[in-house]
Amino acid sequence: MPAGESFYITTPIYYPSDVPHIGHGYTSVAVDALARWHRQGGDDTWMLTGTDEHGQKMLRAAAANNVTPQEWVDKLVTESWFPLLETLDVANDDFIRTTQERHEKNVQTFFQRLYDRGYIYAGEYEALYCVGCEEFKPESEIVDGTGPFEGLKVCAIHSKPLELLQEKNYFFKLSEFQDRLLELYRTRPDFVRPDSARNEVVSFVSQGLKDLSISRSTFDWGIPLPWDESHVIYVWVDALLNYATAVGYGSDQETFDRRWPAYHVVGKDILRFHAVIWPALLMAAGLEVPQGVFAHGWLLVGGEKMSKSKLTGIAPTEITDVFGSDAYRYYFLSAIAFGQDGSFSWEDLSARYQAELANGFGNLASRTTAMIQKYFDGVVPEPADYTEKDLEIQQIVADAASKADASIEQFRIDEAISSIWTIVDALNGYITANEPWALAKQSNSGDEAQRGRLGTVLYTCAEGLRALAVLLSPIMPQSTEKLWVALGAAAELGALQDQPIREAGAWGVLRPGSTVTALAPLFPRVEQTA
Numbered sequence: 001m002p003a004g005e006s007f008y009i010t011t012p013i014y015y016p017s018d019v020p021h022i023g024h025g026y027t028s029v030a031v032d033a034l035a036r037w038h039r040q041g042g043d044d045t046w047m048l049t050g051t052d053e054h055g056q057k058m059l060r061a062a063a064a065n066n067v068t069p070q071e072w073v074d075k076l077v078t079e080s081w082f083p084l085l086e087t088l089d090v091a092n093d094d095f096i097r098t099t100q101e102r103h104e105k106n107v108q109t110f111f112q113r114l115y116d117r118g119y120i121y122a123g124e125y126e127a128l129y130c131v132g133c134e135e136f137k138p139e140s141e142i143v144d145g146t147g148p149f150e151g152l153k154v155c156a157i158h159s160k161p162l163e164l165l166q167e168k169n170y171f172f173k174l175s176e177f178q179d180r181l182l183e184l185y186r187t188r189p190d191f192v193r194p195d196s197a198r199n200e201v202v203s204f205v206s207q208g209l210k211d212l213s214i215s216r217s218t219f220d221w222g223i224p225l226p227w228d229e230s231h232v233i234y235v236w237v238d239a240l241l242n243y244a245t246a247v248g249y250g251s252d253q254e255t256f257d258r259r260w261p262a263y264h265v266v267g268k269d270i271l272r273f274h275a276v277i278w279p280a281l282l283m284a285a286g287l288e289v290p291q292g293v294f295a296h297g298w299l300l301v302g303g304e305k306m307s308k309s310k311l312t313g314i315a316p317t318e319i320t321d322v323f324g325s326d327a328y329r330y331y332f333l334s335a336i337a338f339g340q341d342g343s344f345s346w347e348d349l350s351a352r353y354q355a356e357l358a359n360g361f362g363n364l365a366s367r368t369t370a371m372i373q374k375y376f377d378g379v380v381p382e383p384a385d386y387t388e389k390d391l392e393i394q395q396i397v398a399d400a401a402s403k404a405d406a407s408i409e410q411f412r413i414d415e416a417i418s419s420i421w422t423i424v425d426a427l428n429g430y431i432t433a434n435e436p437w438a439l440a441k442q443s444n445s446g447d448e449a450q451r452g453r454l455g456t457v458l459y460t461c462a463e464g465l466r467a468l469a470v471l472l473s474p475i476m477p478q479s480t481e482k483l484w485v486a487l488g489a490a491a492e493l494g495a496l497q498d499q500p501i502r503e504a505g506a507w508g509v510l511r512p513g514s515t516v517t518a519l520a521p522l523f524p525r526v527e528q529t530a
């Protein structure tokens with residue numbers, strides 16, 4: 001993507017019926033890393049996240065706590081969902097709540113438009129509903145209950161009984177969009193990624209689409225339909241609209257034209273809403289469909305999708321309190337192939353923290369800065385003539401930077417990190433092979449040539465670290481910032497987040513003469529894990 005283009009990316013908006021767990025945090029840090037990368041690449045970037053506050057799930061959570069739904073969501077959003085962004089160092093540009101006027105009013109505008117265009121009609125409905133999913137379930141996701149729910153039909157995802165709902169609803173003519181959707185997936189093969197998600201969506205739509213119930217009349221916690229206020233808009237379609245209302249749909253055309261369409265990153269559990277229903281709604285309204293939908297996998301704990309309702313939920317702070325937010329971000333983004341499921345375990349987290357962060361990256365940074373302090377009084381040395389081994393490092397840095405950028409374009413964050421990590425591994429090997437301490441000894445005993453060689457070796461390490469700081473800053477903003485300052489780069493080159501990431505692989509950016517300062521261990525030893 002050429003620099004300067006609009007890059008609008010979203011997380012799903014989360015249900016604040018309960019507190020966040022590491023699965024929610026996973027989506028948010030992934031989107032944040034992608035947004036930071038593009039922002040640093042000079043793209044006109046906008047990252048949106050937020051909360052999905054209507055619907056029956058919320059109504060019941062509030063009732064169970066003896067407060068109004070508005071009080072419940074206000075409390076949860078303020079006490080748990082805003083703080084999550086700080087806990088995980090997420091630099092979102094906006095946070096939308098579906099109870100905000102900017103959303104509610106323009107959702108009504110949108111549905112009035114669909115109604116006026118003839119895409120909505122009234123009908124009777126009877127089907128099994130899962131409040132956990134906030135969805136009428138298709139046959140394929142209904143299973144027989146076991147244990148306490150023996151004899152009942154339960155949701156395949158939540159394992160909780162389904163409720164038979166029978167009411168007058170308004171329907172959206174989703175069935176009319178089958179051909180246009182299939183055409184969309186065919187002409188834009190990247191619309192749904194990865195391929196496994198695309199295949200699932202294509203096969204689902206190929207089997208034919210049923211019209212979608214878009215209103216409910218048995219409760220009132222939602223946005224009223226503008227032409228029939230006895231109905232509230234179905235929570236899922238209300239929620240999908242957030243992506244448009246947050247960037248000015250219905251209120252600020254200029255901003256909307258600048259930002260829309262968006263890239264949506266979602267968990268695979270909510271892929272169909274985003275890749276089928278959402279584009280159909282947009283087509284019906286005469287708006288552009290999203291740039292693309294990327295479905296990531298689930299975090300599994302003990303082999304099952306982690307969730308609060310199944311009591312496998314882990315709070316993000318349980319991890320960040322021990323390992324820090326950079327380690328959280330690094331771990332989930334590097335250890336799980338983005339798009340596939342991944343198992344979480346404390347042992348794996350702890351082992352990778354020690355091997356990759358503390359011993360790999362952290363140690364490289366400490367050793368290099370300490371040696372420049374010791375052998376060159378804290379001044380980045382001028383490199384002398386480069387040998388083949390030094391040029392190899394330069395090539396590795398250039399390749400890693402361009403491969404990482406290509407991977408990020410494809411939303412493959414894990415691949416990008418593994419390309420960047422070739423620099424960490426190569427530099428650690430380079431230090432071992434070049435033995436700067438031995439060169440220092442020889443130069444102390446008067447061997448001038450070795451002094452020059454020592455300068456080249458340490459410049460190579462410091463410049464490699466400069467590239468690493470730039471390339472890793474979207475993933476680990478805190479430790480890279482510390483490294484950036486310690487290398488003297490902040491004083492000479494300006495703020496880390498202003499360094500053009502797509503030029504990170506160029507050699508010779510760190511200026512000889514920069515002042516290197518002490519660097520506390522970036523990833524201190526963790527004595528005990530939970």
Ligand code: MSP
Pocket residue numbers: 011012013014015023024026027052239240241242265266267268269270297298299300305306307
């Ligand atoms: N409110 C809807 C989304 C509306 S978007 C218009 C919703 N909310 S949610 O809070 O239940 O989940 C939101 C997202 O959290 C999921 O799509 C997924 O991205 C993430 N995850 C929730 N549990 C997860 C795991 N166990 N693993 C990975 N991601 C998980 O659905």
